[in-house]
Amino acid sequence: MKKVAVIAIGGNAIIQEGQRGTIEEQFENILQSCDPILDLTEAGYNVVLTHGNGPQVGNVLLKVEAANGIVPPYPLDVCGAETQGSLGYIIQQSLYNRMKARGIKKDIATVVTQVVVDEKDPGFENPTKPIGPFYTKERAAEIAREKKVVMTEDSGRGYRRVVPSPQPLELVEKEAVKRLVDNDFLVITVGGGGIPVVKDGENLRGVEAVIDKDHASALVAQEINANYLIVLTGVPQVAINFGKENQEFLKEMTLADAKRHFEEGQFPPGSMGPKIEAAIRFVENGEGEAIITSIDKLQEALKGETGTRIIK
Ligand SMILES: Nc1ncnc2c1ncn2[C@@H]1O[C@H](COP(=O)(O)OP(=O)(O)O)[C@@H](O)[C@H]1O
Numbered sequence: 677m678k679k680v681a682v683i684a685i686g687g688n689a690i691i692q693e694g695q696r697g698t699i700e701e702q703f704e705n706i707l708q709s710c711d712p713i714l715d716l717t718e719a720g721y722n723v724v725l726t727h728g729n730g731p732q733v734g735n736v737l738l739k740v741e742a743a744n745g746i747v748p749p750y751p752l753d754v755c756g757a758e759t760q761g762s763l764g765y766i767i768q769q770s771l772y773n774r775m776k777a778r779g780i781k782k783d784i785a786t787v788v789t790q791v792v793v794d795e796k797d798p799g800f801e802n803p804t805k806p807i808g809p810f811y812t813k814e815r816a817a818e819i820a821r822e823k824k825v826v827m828t829e830d831s832g833r834g835y836r837r838v839v840p841s842p843q844p845l846e847l848v849e850k851e852a853v854k855r856l857v858d859n860d861f862l863v864i865t866v867g868g869g870g871i872p873v874v875k876d877g878e879n880l881r882g883v884e885a886v887i888d889k890d891h892a893s894a895l896v897a898q899e900i901n902a903n904y905l906i907v908l909t910g911v912p913q914v915a916i917n918f919g920k921e922n923q924e925f926l927k928e929m930t931l932a933d934a935k936r937h938f939e940e941g942q943f944p945p946g947s948m949g950p951k952i953e954a955a956i957r958f959v960e961n962g963e964g965e966a967i968i969t970s971i972d973k974l975q976e977a978l979k980g981e982t983g984t985r986i987i988k
Pocket residue numbers: 685686687688689728831908909910911913914915916917918942943944946947948
Protein backbone atom coordinates (compact mmCIF):
# COMPACT_ATOMS: atom_id res chain seq x y z
CA MET A 677 0.00 0.00 0.00
CA LYS A 678 1.31 3.42 -0.97
CA LYS A 679 1.58 6.05 1.74
CA VAL A 680 -0.79 8.97 1.32
CA ALA A 681 0.45 12.54 1.85
CA VAL A 682 -1.94 15.49 1.93
CA ILE A 683 0.11 18.54 0.94
CA ALA A 684 -1.23 22.04 1.57
CA ILE A 685 0.19 24.93 -0.47
CA GLY A 686 -0.28 28.46 0.95
CA GLY A 687 -2.19 31.03 -1.12
CA ASN A 688 0.61 33.48 -0.42
CA ALA A 689 3.05 31.07 -2.11
CA ILE A 690 0.98 31.27 -5.28
CA ILE A 691 1.03 35.08 -5.23
CA GLN A 692 4.25 36.05 -3.45
CA GLU A 693 4.97 39.18 -1.42
CA GLY A 694 5.29 42.25 -3.63
CA GLN A 695 3.66 40.58 -6.66
CA ARG A 696 0.43 41.90 -8.25
CA GLY A 697 -0.80 38.37 -8.85
CA THR A 698 -0.85 38.29 -12.63
CA ILE A 699 -1.68 34.93 -14.19
CA GLU A 700 1.93 34.69 -15.44
CA GLU A 701 3.22 35.15 -11.87
CA GLN A 702 0.83 32.53 -10.52
CA PHE A 703 1.81 30.00 -13.23
CA GLU A 704 5.50 30.66 -12.55
CA ASN A 705 5.12 30.24 -8.77
CA ILE A 706 3.10 27.04 -9.11
CA LEU A 707 5.59 25.66 -11.62
CA GLN A 708 8.33 26.08 -8.98
CA SER A 709 6.32 23.80 -6.64
CA CYS A 710 5.75 21.01 -9.20
CA ASP A 711 9.10 19.20 -9.16
CA PRO A 712 9.31 18.64 -5.39
CA ILE A 713 5.72 17.31 -5.48
CA LEU A 714 6.48 15.01 -8.43
CA ASP A 715 9.65 13.81 -6.66
CA LEU A 716 7.30 12.57 -3.96
CA THR A 717 4.99 10.71 -6.36
CA GLU A 718 8.13 9.22 -7.94
CA ALA A 719 9.27 8.12 -4.48
CA GLY A 720 6.03 6.11 -4.20
CA TYR A 721 3.65 8.41 -2.32
CA ASN A 722 0.06 9.09 -3.28
CA VAL A 723 -0.24 12.87 -3.17
CA VAL A 724 -3.38 14.87 -2.44
CA LEU A 725 -2.84 18.58 -3.02
CA THR A 726 -4.77 21.33 -1.31
CA HIS A 727 -4.22 25.05 -1.71
CA GLY A 728 -5.15 28.44 -0.30
CA ASN A 729 -7.01 31.16 -2.17
CA GLY A 730 -6.86 34.20 0.14
CA PRO A 731 -5.32 36.62 -2.37
CA GLN A 732 -7.27 35.18 -5.32
CA VAL A 733 -10.76 35.04 -3.78
CA GLY A 734 -10.36 38.62 -2.56
CA ASN A 735 -9.45 39.66 -6.10
CA VAL A 736 -12.51 37.88 -7.54
CA LEU A 737 -14.67 39.71 -4.99
CA LEU A 738 -13.15 43.05 -6.01
CA LYS A 739 -14.03 42.29 -9.65
CA VAL A 740 -17.59 41.39 -8.66
CA GLU A 741 -17.93 44.66 -6.76
CA ALA A 742 -16.38 46.70 -9.58
CA ALA A 743 -18.91 45.23 -12.03
CA ASN A 744 -21.85 45.95 -9.72
CA GLY A 745 -24.81 47.22 -11.78
CA ILE A 746 -23.27 45.93 -15.03
CA VAL A 747 -23.38 42.16 -14.47
CA PRO A 748 -25.27 40.22 -11.78
CA PRO A 749 -23.14 39.83 -8.60
CA TYR A 750 -21.71 36.55 -7.23
CA PRO A 751 -21.86 35.65 -3.53
CA LEU A 752 -18.57 34.79 -1.78
CA ASP A 753 -19.12 31.00 -1.96
CA VAL A 754 -19.34 31.23 -5.75
CA CYS A 755 -16.19 33.43 -5.80
CA GLY A 756 -14.48 30.63 -3.83
CA ALA A 757 -15.73 28.01 -6.31
CA GLU A 758 -14.25 30.13 -9.13
CA THR A 759 -10.85 30.07 -7.45
CA GLN A 760 -11.03 26.28 -7.04
CA GLY A 761 -11.52 26.04 -10.80
CA SER A 762 -8.93 28.60 -11.86
CA LEU A 763 -6.21 27.52 -9.41
CA GLY A 764 -7.00 23.84 -10.04
CA TYR A 765 -6.48 24.54 -13.74
CA ILE A 766 -3.16 26.33 -13.16
CA ILE A 767 -1.89 23.52 -10.90
CA GLN A 768 -3.13 20.73 -13.20
CA GLN A 769 -1.57 22.22 -16.31
CA SER A 770 1.74 23.00 -14.57
CA LEU A 771 1.98 19.45 -13.20
CA TYR A 772 1.02 18.03 -16.61
CA ASN A 773 3.79 19.99 -18.35
CA ARG A 774 6.43 18.98 -15.79
CA MET A 775 5.31 15.34 -15.98
CA LYS A 776 5.67 15.39 -19.78
CA ALA A 777 9.15 16.92 -19.47
CA ARG A 778 10.19 14.24 -16.93
CA GLY A 779 8.47 11.33 -18.65
CA ILE A 780 6.12 10.71 -15.70
CA LYS A 781 2.71 9.20 -16.37
CA LYS A 782 0.00 9.98 -13.83
CA ASP A 783 -3.62 11.09 -13.96
CA ILE A 784 -4.53 14.34 -12.24
CA ALA A 785 -8.00 15.48 -11.19
CA THR A 786 -9.22 18.63 -9.51
CA VAL A 787 -12.32 18.00 -7.43
CA VAL A 788 -14.66 20.94 -6.85
CA THR A 789 -15.18 20.35 -3.14
CA GLN A 790 -17.92 21.50 -0.79
CA VAL A 791 -17.27 21.54 2.93
CA VAL A 792 -20.07 21.54 5.50
CA VAL A 793 -19.91 24.22 8.20
CA ASP A 794 -22.27 25.08 11.05
CA GLU A 795 -24.52 28.06 10.35
CA LYS A 796 -24.19 28.96 14.03
CA ASP A 797 -20.36 28.87 13.96
CA PRO A 798 -19.10 31.92 15.93
CA GLY A 799 -16.83 32.68 12.94
CA PHE A 800 -19.82 34.21 11.14
CA GLU A 801 -20.08 36.94 13.80
CA ASN A 802 -16.35 37.59 13.98
CA PRO A 803 -14.59 37.79 10.57
CA THR A 804 -10.95 36.64 10.76
CA LYS A 805 -9.90 35.39 7.31
CA PRO A 806 -7.72 37.92 5.42
CA ILE A 807 -8.39 38.00 1.67
CA GLY A 808 -7.33 40.05 -1.35
CA PRO A 809 -4.61 42.68 -1.60
CA PHE A 810 -2.71 44.44 1.19
CA TYR A 811 -3.41 48.13 1.90
CA THR A 812 -1.87 50.86 4.01
CA LYS A 813 -3.56 51.64 7.33
CA GLU A 814 -5.05 54.86 5.91
CA ARG A 815 -6.45 53.27 2.72
CA ALA A 816 -7.81 50.34 4.77
CA ALA A 817 -9.72 52.76 7.02
CA GLU A 818 -11.23 54.47 3.93
CA ILE A 819 -12.30 51.12 2.42
CA ALA A 820 -13.83 49.99 5.72
CA ARG A 821 -15.91 53.21 5.80
CA GLU A 822 -16.89 53.21 2.10
CA LYS A 823 -17.76 49.50 1.74
CA LYS A 824 -18.80 48.81 5.35
CA VAL A 825 -16.38 45.86 5.54
CA VAL A 826 -13.91 44.80 8.24
CA MET A 827 -10.21 45.46 7.61
CA THR A 828 -7.45 44.07 9.89
CA GLU A 829 -3.69 44.14 10.14
CA ASP A 830 -2.30 40.87 8.70
CA SER A 831 0.83 39.52 10.43
CA GLY A 832 2.89 42.70 9.95
CA ARG A 833 2.41 42.64 6.17
CA GLY A 834 -0.22 45.39 5.82
CA TYR A 835 -4.00 45.68 6.14
CA ARG A 836 -6.50 43.36 4.45
CA ARG A 837 -10.22 42.78 4.28
CA VAL A 838 -11.39 39.98 6.56
CA VAL A 839 -14.38 37.68 6.07
CA PRO A 840 -16.01 34.96 8.22
CA SER A 841 -14.06 31.69 8.45
CA PRO A 842 -16.13 28.91 10.07
CA GLN A 843 -14.62 25.56 11.06
CA PRO A 844 -14.81 22.80 8.40
CA LEU A 845 -16.91 19.85 9.63
CA GLU A 846 -17.49 17.43 6.76
CA LEU A 847 -16.18 16.85 3.27
CA VAL A 848 -19.14 16.42 0.90
CA GLU A 849 -17.08 14.86 -1.92
CA LYS A 850 -15.15 12.53 0.43
CA GLU A 851 -15.98 9.32 -1.50
CA ALA A 852 -14.94 10.85 -4.83
CA VAL A 853 -11.60 11.97 -3.35
CA LYS A 854 -11.03 8.57 -1.71
CA ARG A 855 -11.75 6.60 -4.87
CA LEU A 856 -9.50 8.81 -6.99
CA VAL A 857 -6.65 8.41 -4.47
CA ASP A 858 -7.20 4.63 -4.32
CA ASN A 859 -6.98 4.59 -8.12
CA ASP A 860 -3.61 6.35 -8.06
CA PHE A 861 -4.79 9.80 -9.21
CA LEU A 862 -2.97 12.91 -8.06
CA VAL A 863 -5.96 14.74 -6.57
CA ILE A 864 -6.36 18.48 -6.02
CA THR A 865 -9.11 19.11 -3.49
CA VAL A 866 -10.55 21.60 -0.95
CA GLY A 867 -9.01 24.47 -2.90
CA GLY A 868 -9.38 27.64 -0.83
CA GLY A 869 -10.48 25.53 2.14
CA GLY A 870 -13.47 24.17 0.19
CA ILE A 871 -16.74 25.87 -0.72
CA PRO A 872 -18.55 26.52 2.57
CA VAL A 873 -22.04 25.02 2.64
CA VAL A 874 -24.61 24.42 5.36
CA LYS A 875 -27.15 21.62 5.65
CA ASP A 876 -30.66 22.81 4.90
CA GLY A 877 -32.80 19.74 5.66
CA GLU A 878 -31.71 17.20 3.04
CA ASN A 879 -30.10 19.88 0.88
CA LEU A 880 -26.89 21.87 0.86
CA ARG A 881 -26.73 25.66 0.56
CA GLY A 882 -23.67 27.87 0.01
CA VAL A 883 -22.78 30.44 2.67
CA GLU A 884 -20.62 33.56 2.43
CA ALA A 885 -17.30 32.69 4.06
CA VAL A 886 -13.76 31.48 3.31
CA ILE A 887 -12.64 28.38 5.18
CA ASP A 888 -9.04 28.20 6.33
CA LYS A 889 -7.19 25.83 3.99
CA ASP A 890 -4.98 24.43 6.76
CA HIS A 891 -8.04 23.37 8.78
CA ALA A 892 -9.73 21.96 5.67
CA SER A 893 -6.54 20.07 4.74
CA ALA A 894 -6.48 18.47 8.20
CA LEU A 895 -10.10 17.40 7.67
CA VAL A 896 -9.28 15.84 4.28
CA ALA A 897 -6.22 14.08 5.70
CA GLN A 898 -8.33 12.78 8.59
CA GLU A 899 -11.25 11.68 6.38
CA ILE A 900 -9.09 9.74 3.90
CA ASN A 901 -6.80 8.31 6.64
CA ALA A 902 -3.68 9.90 5.19
CA ASN A 903 -0.27 9.02 6.62
CA TYR A 904 1.00 12.58 6.44
CA LEU A 905 -0.42 16.08 6.55
CA ILE A 906 2.30 18.31 5.11
CA VAL A 907 1.79 22.07 5.36
CA LEU A 908 4.05 24.01 3.01
CA THR A 909 4.74 27.60 3.89
CA GLY A 910 7.39 30.33 3.79
CA VAL A 911 9.71 28.83 6.42
CA PRO A 912 11.51 25.43 6.51
CA GLN A 913 10.74 24.95 10.22
CA VAL A 914 8.47 26.23 12.96
CA ALA A 915 10.16 28.32 15.63
CA ILE A 916 9.45 29.38 19.15
CA ASN A 917 10.19 33.05 19.85
CA PHE A 918 9.92 33.54 16.08
CA GLY A 919 11.76 36.64 14.86
CA LYS A 920 13.27 37.32 18.29
CA GLU A 921 16.89 37.10 19.41
CA ASN A 922 16.24 33.82 21.24
CA GLN A 923 14.41 32.24 18.25
CA GLU A 924 14.69 28.45 18.23
CA PHE A 925 13.67 26.27 15.29
CA LEU A 926 12.02 22.99 16.24
CA LYS A 927 12.61 19.62 14.58
CA GLU A 928 9.82 17.88 16.43
CA MET A 929 6.88 18.67 18.70
CA THR A 930 4.69 16.21 20.52
CA LEU A 931 0.97 17.04 20.70
CA ALA A 932 1.53 18.22 24.26
CA ASP A 933 4.44 20.51 23.19
CA ALA A 934 2.42 21.93 20.30
CA LYS A 935 -0.57 22.66 22.56
CA ARG A 936 1.63 24.26 25.21
CA HIS A 937 3.48 26.52 22.75
CA PHE A 938 0.14 27.41 21.12
CA GLU A 939 -1.34 28.42 24.46
CA GLU A 940 1.79 30.47 25.21
CA GLY A 941 1.01 32.53 22.06
CA GLN A 942 4.00 31.32 20.00
CA PHE A 943 1.93 30.92 16.83
CA PRO A 944 0.03 34.02 15.62
CA PRO A 945 -3.62 33.56 14.55
CA GLY A 946 -3.20 34.98 11.01
CA SER A 947 -0.14 32.92 10.03
CA MET A 948 1.41 29.96 11.90
CA GLY A 949 -1.54 29.53 14.32
CA PRO A 950 -3.95 27.73 11.92
CA LYS A 951 -1.16 25.44 10.68
CA ILE A 952 -0.41 24.26 14.22
CA GLU A 953 -4.12 23.87 15.01
CA ALA A 954 -4.53 21.81 11.81
CA ALA A 955 -1.52 19.64 12.71
CA ILE A 956 -2.91 19.05 16.22
CA ARG A 957 -6.35 18.14 14.83
CA PHE A 958 -4.89 15.64 12.36
CA VAL A 959 -2.40 13.97 14.72
CA GLU A 960 -4.88 13.81 17.58
CA ASN A 961 -7.57 12.10 15.49
CA GLY A 962 -5.57 9.41 13.71
CA GLU A 963 -2.32 7.57 13.34
CA GLY A 964 -0.57 10.00 11.00
CA GLU A 965 2.11 12.65 11.44
CA ALA A 966 2.06 16.30 10.47
CA ILE A 967 5.04 18.12 8.96
CA ILE A 968 5.39 21.87 8.49
CA THR A 969 8.11 22.98 6.05
CA SER A 970 8.82 24.89 2.83
CA ILE A 971 8.42 23.49 -0.69
CA ASP A 972 12.18 23.30 -1.35
CA LYS A 973 12.67 21.16 1.77
CA LEU A 974 9.80 18.73 1.13
CA GLN A 975 11.91 15.60 0.42
CA GLU A 976 14.39 16.32 3.21
CA ALA A 977 11.56 16.94 5.65
CA LEU A 978 9.98 13.57 4.85
CA LYS A 979 13.35 11.94 5.53
CA GLY A 980 13.40 13.72 8.90
CA GLU A 981 16.37 15.93 7.97
CA THR A 982 14.51 19.23 8.38
CA GLY A 983 10.96 20.56 8.78
CA THR A 984 8.98 20.42 12.00
CA ARG A 985 7.26 17.12 12.73
CA ILE A 986 4.20 17.02 14.98
CA ILE A 987 3.71 13.58 16.50
CA LYS A 988 1.52 11.88 19.18
N1 LIG B 1 6.43 30.53 15.30
C1 LIG B 1 6.65 30.67 14.00
N2 LIG B 1 7.53 29.86 13.37
C2 LIG B 1 7.77 29.99 12.05
N3 LIG B 1 7.15 30.91 11.26
C3 LIG B 1 6.27 31.75 11.82
C4 LIG B 1 5.97 31.66 13.21
N4 LIG B 1 5.06 32.60 13.50
C5 LIG B 1 4.78 33.26 12.37
N5 LIG B 1 5.50 32.75 11.33
C6 LIG B 1 5.38 33.28 9.95
O1 LIG B 1 4.18 32.74 9.42
C7 LIG B 1 4.37 32.45 8.03
C8 LIG B 1 3.31 31.44 7.59
O2 LIG B 1 2.05 32.08 7.53
P1 LIG B 1 1.40 32.56 6.13
O3 LIG B 1 2.45 33.24 5.29
O4 LIG B 1 0.17 33.30 6.46
O5 LIG B 1 1.00 31.15 5.53
P2 LIG B 1 0.73 30.60 4.05
O6 LIG B 1 2.04 29.97 3.63
O7 LIG B 1 -0.35 29.57 4.26
O8 LIG B 1 0.30 31.73 3.17
C9 LIG B 1 5.80 31.96 7.97
O9 LIG B 1 6.34 32.05 6.68
C10 LIG B 1 6.49 32.90 8.97
O10 LIG B 1 6.91 34.07 8.31
